[in-house]
Amino acid sequence: MTAVAMKNRKTPLVAGISLIWADWLKEQDLLGLLEHPLLQALANGEACLATLKSLLLQHSHYSRHFTRYLCALMGQLDEADDVLALMENMREEMGVDGVSRVTHAEMFQRTLSMLGLAPVDEAPLPETLAMVDTMMAHCQDRDALCGLAAMCLGAEAIVPLIYRPILQALQHFGYGKEATEFFSLHIEEDEDHALTMLTIMQRLTQGDDARRSLAARIGSELIARRIAMFDAIWARSQAQTLPASGDGRFSSADFWRVPSRLRANVPDRLSHSQVMQASQGGDQRFSSERKHKVHIVDLPSNTISMTIGRLDEAEGTRLHRHNYETMIYVMQGEGYSRIGERKVPWRAGDAIYVPVWAEHQHVNTGAGEAVYLACENAPLLQNLGGIALREELGVTSA
Structure with a gap:
């Protein structure tokens, strides 16, 4: 099946992901992203601006290596046509595709700038570094299928699930085109990049179930790494909604912790059993x-x-x-x-x-x-x- 034919199959695997990925991506992995509390809070306007900023900064530590990932992957490909196909992705990233003279990296830096951010504002979390290292290791693997699976299934194919909530959060906070263009563009374009990689993967795994399973496992691994990063960001954002004083009091110094919308914060203990019988x-x-x-x-x-x-x-x-x-x-x-x-x-x-x-x-x-x-x-x-x-x-x- 050609990339164009695959793209025309619109039945969703989960909301935002086409059925064409059904043999490669696990539904439970996709739901782990789709239903993640961090992305849910961003999509529903329930995350505070500080949480959005933290996600963008952690993403910057990962995405700054994107061209390195891609170059490492292309170095493992045997077919010149495959290298040329991925070069189109590189040309878009570098802003030399004849459409835009602005690199995607510059677009993302513009987003950060509009929010008053710089990558040095927040150190990469251990979970972010683990995702960077895992992606790079697979892209450098002599078996090109490993890098393709990591880039395709663990990044490009799942862009809509990740970038759409970020775009919605930026719009919720009133940011315009300069801040949102990077995410709008990638939601529209990255499926084409993913389908290009998928075409190569299908040829490399044709008739070999073990190879196809290997690719699927690598995709799951990268999604798990990304979820771990989201978990760490969300856990820290939840902790930051507590008073900074440490004595249970909020003060004017905590004003920035106020979210834009309410969200449920369900404590571990919801019942007190046998109140009158318990001796305390x-x-x-x-x-x-x-x-x-x-x-x-x-x-x-x-x-x-x-x-x-x-x-x-x-x-x-x-x-x-x-x-x-x-x-x-x-x-x-x-x-x-x-x-x-x-x-x-x-x-x-x-x-x-x-x-x-x-x-x-x-x-x-x-x-x-x-x-x-x-x-x-x-x-x-x-x-x-x-x-x-x-x-x-x-x-x-x-």
């Missing part, structure tokens, strides 16, 4: 201070707290007040709450509200234990600068 030191200390039994719901919320309070028969809390709101749901028993000058009766199934700074006390008047669930916004005030305040006013008679 925090519960015991809190109960001792409050003078009645309290169980703390220990979950990683930044804005609300939840506790379960228990009052024995005829027991009441101390009179107190605080500058955060409270909503209480009575799970068991009956009694009343003194809130300011008012006496508010309650029983199981009722909910009550305690306003900011109102003096209040809860009293059990039932025949057995009273149990209630309290939700407060104290953590919000604590995380806003430690401005949550509670004042004990002593004990009042029921």
Whole structure:
């Protein structure tokens, strides 16, 4: 099948990748790229500008060697026609194809410049260096199939999956043609380059399943190297959304960490099993201070707290007040709450509200234990600068 005929088969293997690659690229590898959180965040406008810049800088450390990769590969080819075919790719890279006098390297440097970046701004990550070394090693292999597989399957064929989210992110942040031309051009052109290499690969592997499997394995290896680089960039960007102070506080120095859109940050711990049955030191200390039994719901919320309070028969809390709101749901028993000058009766199934700074006390008047669930916004005030305040006013008679 000719390159033109192959290109005309438009059924996608995954979104953005033609079915012509079905025998060479593994769907799970492509999905690893397509569904990578870094590329997803870029495509959806959820990545902050600092993350985009880091990706561009790491990509610059890899792509600056592109002509070296290509020259090394051409040096392994036996057929002059194959060398000439890849020279067309080189001519485009060098800007001497009769269409543009600007090299692709210069276009990419223009992108960096528009974002105020230079490659020296960020050292290459170990994962980036590993991808560079792996690509170069395959391109220098005396078996030309190795370099072709690395360049074709591990780079040119997957350009749309990588460059399209970057292009969308640049457009999201308002950058124009000067910043986006490199990526627009490569999304349009690199499939032709990939098909040129694929034609040579098909001839070199014709009728040899072992050779075809070798090429596919090398493609998978390069995709894995690239995913590892994306993993490292994403992990670092996630860490950078945490306060720089190290004490859990955000300050004006962290303003640049604010993303352009929200994204889910799902913590490892999402449940607290058997809250009332678990015996914790925090519960015991809190109960001792409050003078009645309290169980703390220990979950990683930044804005609300939840506790379960228990009052024995005829027991009441101390009179107190605080500058955060409270909503209480009575799970068991009956009694009343003194809130300011008012006496508010309650029983199981009722909910009550305690306003900011109102003096209040809860009293059990039932025949057995009273149990209630309290939700407060104290953590919000604590995380806003430690401005949550509670004042004990002593004990009042029921």
